[in-house]
Structure formats: structure tokens, C-alpha cells
Amino acid sequence: MNFKLYSTLARSKQDFTPLTPGEIRMYVCGMTVYDYCHIGHGRAFVAFDLIVRFLRFMGWKVTYVRNITDVDDKIIQRAKENGESCEELSGRFIAAMQEDFGALGILPPDHEPKATDHIDQIVAMTEKLMELGYAYKASNGDVYYRVAKFAEYGKLSGRNPEELLAGARIEVGDQKEDPRDFVLWKSADENEGEVGWSSTLGYGRPGWHIECSAMCKHSLGDSFDIHGGGEDLQFPHHENEIAQSEAANGVGFANYWVHAGPLRIDGEKMSKSLNNFFTIRDVLDRYPTEVVRFFLISSHYRSPISYSEDNLIEAQNGLQRFYQAMRHVPDSGDASNLSESLAYEAFVAAMSDDFNSREAIASLYALVDQINATKSAEDLDLAVKLVGELRGFGKILGILQQDAESFFQAGSTADISAEDIEQLISERQQAKLDKDYARADQIRQDLAEQGVQLDDSREGTSWRRTNQS
RNA sequence: GGCGCGGUGGCAGAGUGGUUAUGCAGCGGACUGCAACUCCGUGUACGCCGGUUCGAUUCCGACCCGCGCCUCCA
Numbered sequence: 001m002n003f004k005l006y007s008t009l010a011r012s013k014q015d016f017t018p019l020t021p022g023e024i025r026m027y028v029c030g031m032t033v034y035d036y037c038h039i040g041h042g043r044a045f046v047a048f049d050l051i052v053r054f055l056r057f058m059g060w061k062v063t064y065v066r067n068i069t070d071v072d073d074k075i076i077q078r079a080k081e082n083g084e085s086c087e088e089l090s091g092r093f094i095a096a097m098q099e100d101f102g103a104l105g106i107l108p109p110d111h112e113p114k115a116t117d118h119i120d121q122i123v124a125m126t127e128k129l130m131e132l133g134y135a136y137k138a139s140n141g142d143v144y145y146r147v148a149k150f151a152e153y154g155k156l157s158g159r160n161p162e163e164l165l166a167g168a169r170i171e172v173g174d175q176k177e178d179p180r181d182f183v184l185w186k187s188a189d190e191n192e193g194e195v196g197w198s199s200t201l202g203y204g205r206p207g208w209h210i211e212c213s214a215m216c217k218h219s220l221g222d223s224f225d226i227h228g229g230g231e232d233l234q235f236p237h238h239e240n241e242i243a244q245s246e247a248a249n250g251v252g253f254a255n256y257w258v259h260a261g262p263l264r265i266d267g268e269k270m271s272k273s274l275n276n277f278f279t280i281r282d283v284l285d286r287y288p289t290e291v292v293r294f295f296l297i298s299s300h301y302r303s304p305i306s307y308s309e310d311n312l313i314e315a316q317n318g319l320q321r322f323y324q325a326m327r328h329v330p331d332s333g334d335a336s337n338l339s340e341s342l343a344y345e346a347f348v349a350a351m352s353d354d355f356n357s358r359e360a361i362a363s364l365y366a367l368v369d370q371i372n373a374t375k376s377a378e379d380l381d382l383a384v385k386l387v388g389e390l391r392g393f394g395k396i397l398g399i400l401q402q403d404a405e406s407f408f409q410a411g412s413t414a415d416i417s418a419e420d421i422e423q424l425i426s427e428r429q430q431a432k433l434d435k436d437y438a439r440a441d442q443i444r445q446d447l448a449e450q451g452v453q454l455d456d457s458r459e460g461t462s463w464r465r466t467n468q469s
Numbered sequence: 470g471g472c473g474c475g476g477u478g479g480c481a482g483a484g485u486g487g488u489u490a491u492g493c494a495g496c497g498g499a500c501u502g503c504a505a506c507u508c509c510g511u512g513u514a515c516g517c518c519g520g521u522u523c524g525a526u527u528c529c530g531a532c533c534c535g536c537g538c539c540u541c542c543a
Binding site for chain 2: 011028029030031032037038040041042043044045047048072073074157158159160163164166208228229230231232233234235236237259260261262263264267268269270271272273274298299300302303304305306310311313314315317318321324325327350356358359361362363364365366372373375376432435437440441444448453454455456457462464
């Protein structure tokens, strides 16, 4: 049951020790909902989904919290541009996000708190920080965190507070005591109709970092096991969360910090600011959902992965090998005890070593070989059992849950219909019986040009689409 | 400039102080009416230079290159 994970805080792989035996409390920073999610977001959240699935499989009771940031400057600005309220905008993109994540096989978290539902907790934590001298109210009404007061500032991202001081930006209009200080509560002008909440801190809205500290505390308590997010959140976001939470709560915050690697395109990180992104929707228009997920889990979660046509096609071909093995074997559901499978030991060892999904996938190809050998030997009972195991492992990874024929035959509605294909297969069958191989080959060729591959076997002819989308 | 990560066979991508990763693609063969699938066979891969070692792709150091964070970002 035990496993190792790489913690950014320790800068090394560590044996996991839970705060409560058998239980894992985990928080992951989620989306800021002002636009569609891009495939880089998909990468990160698929990674955490995979981690949660595996941990649950291993018997841990996991409480997984992934927040939604539904108030921030970009949301406010975008809503203003669209002439709609922040609620309308964020509501729309929350729905889109859930749809997109669902398509990628990302299971919903146990709790999905929204920042705007936790204003009271945010205000309370900010007040607490002021009481303890870790925060102060500036003359412009903003409340800032006093970085100099938190001695361990920089421990997560490995930064030296002095150097941060030297390199910090000073923005016009800042009323900070120290350029490293960051905002906890931004004052706003209620009379101007600015977005905000009335509170003991005055009318305003939360800074970016404090919401996560408040929601962590509210949903998981002062201390919990794992905190995750994209690696670009390491600094300043996560560093600031630690500063806020540990100062306010007086105890350690998250024990392990897990960061997902970036998705690259043309060698650069895919990001909103570089404007080099594809939305999840864009990608799912071009490739089957399962192929995209398989592509995303084919690299270790901390490694950068490159988004490219070639890599997606390769993922498609790799998945085909699994489904080809599952093909023509009756489905009797998942195997009940995977622990007896020949792939179990290697699979669990790989996943228990910092969630090495690529190595785990590699271990499943041994099962594929076994299934193919079994099919050749016509031992159907054993094949059914082995395919059940494959599906069982696939479920942990969030793949291989489809019927094989569905996988192979899925395609665009613009393509030739299944009925027409079946009709042509019948015609070809007759031509073959008539030994009219020219006609039979012509039909096969015609179908191939429409992206349909025919596979003959003793039991008959099956087909699959080669240009799936 | 500061901090950090990485450079593996045609491609993707694990891993290891001395023995086959794995997958995709390619090539040869079996199977097939011919194909596809499947099976068998096939690739002297570890950025460069030193060092440690009986032995380094794997450890240490320098160098080159790429990338990330340092500002909003998953």
C-alpha cells in the first residue's frame, strides 16, 4: 500500500506517511474560470486524477479537493468586455470545464469549492493574520501580507528572501511596506459598481493566494497530506499559501507538494500568456478522447510533454495494440482480483514509485502478449479472464473501458456509415466465395480510401476506421 | 543575472554502476487468395570533455545545448 512521491518541498522522492493512518487529504489548485481550458490544463488535471485513482485502488481513503477560482481581475475584465456579470461568465466556463474534464476521463473531485463561497473564511483568515502582525492595512485600503515577518519564506521554491527583495518589482500605486509583500484583500469602490463584498476589512475582494489557504483550511483542516498544482504555481502562489496558512494556523500546512510538468508546443510551454494554446475542445475535435488521455499519461507527470500531431498519432497506434488484443473476446467485466495478474507486481511497483504511468503502461504490454498468445491457442476462458485484468488496470489509468469494436469503429458522422460498410463487406464476402478476388480487392481498396480497414479472420470480416476523430 | 529541471536508438519514453525497458515506425520471415491483425527475427541508444572505478549511459566536476520559474499562468 505504501508509495513514494516526489515532494517539491523536500526536493526528493519520499516515502509517504499520512497524517491519519489509511487516509489521504489532498488539495489541488484548480481553474480560474474566464475562458475554455486548454490542453495544458488537461495535462495537469489528468495527472492528479491518475494519482487519485491509483491511491484509491491501493486502498487509501482519499479526500480530493480541487477549487475553482471564480473571482479575479481577469474574470472581472472579461465579464466587463462581454457586458455580463462575473457569475454568468464563470458559470458558463465552469460548465464547459466540467464537460471537457469529463471527456478526458477526469473524475470529479470530492469537493470543488469556489472562492466566492468562502469570502467569510477569507476575511477571517486575513483578520487573523493582521492580529498576529503578519498583515497590515495600507492607506489605500488594501491589506498586504508582511513577507519579512515569515522567516521560512522561500522554503518551497528554494528562493532566498534577500534575493527576492533585490529582484522584486515595485509597481506604481503600491502602498506596500516591502516590495515582496502581496495582497490579501483588494479594496474596491462600491459606488463605482466594482466587484466586491462588504466586510470588516472594508468593501473589496480577495487577493489571489488567500482563497486557497482559506479553502484548504475549510475543507481539509489546518494541516493535510498533499498539495498539488501545475509547476508554474510553485512561486509565488504556493509559496504564499504556505506563508499565509502556517502564519495564521500556527502549524505546518501541506506535508507533500506535488507539481505537474508543463505541456509544450514547439518547444515552449503552452500558456495563456504566450497565446500558443489549443483548447481541450480544439483537440477533442481532432482526436478521440481516449487517445488524448492516453497521450497525456504516456509521460511521467513531472516531465514536460510535447503536443504534436505525430505524438497524438503515436498514442492512437499504441492504444490500438491494447484494443486489438481485447477484440473478439467477450466482455465479462473487470477482473475481481488484479493482484493475481501477471502484470500486477510490475504495475503497482511502477505506480508506487512516484506514479510512473509510462512504466505502468509498459507493464501492461506483457498482458497483451499473453492475451494474443491465448487467443491463438483458442483458450477463450483464459482470454476472457486476461482481458478482464487488462480492463481492470485500464480503469486505474482511466483508459480501456470501451468495447473494442466501439473504439475501432468510432468516427465522424461525415464518414461512410456502418450500414454501408457492412453492406460492402457482404458484397465482398460473396465475391470471395465466387473467387472474384479482383472485385473483393476493389471493395477493400475503396473502403481503405474512405478510411476503413477490413480485417479478415476465420470468423468473418471485421472493420475499423483508420482516420478516427 | 538568480534558482531549478533536462539532454537516451528513426520517433516517443522508462530505467540502471557490469545482463532485453516498453511502445510506435522500419526491415526480413511465418500466417493470408492478396492484405490487415497476430507471431518470430532484426537496431553495438545513452550531449561533449575530464575524473572516480576492475568497469559509467548510470557517480563527481567543467563545458555545450534546451526548457521552466523569478510578472498573470495548470
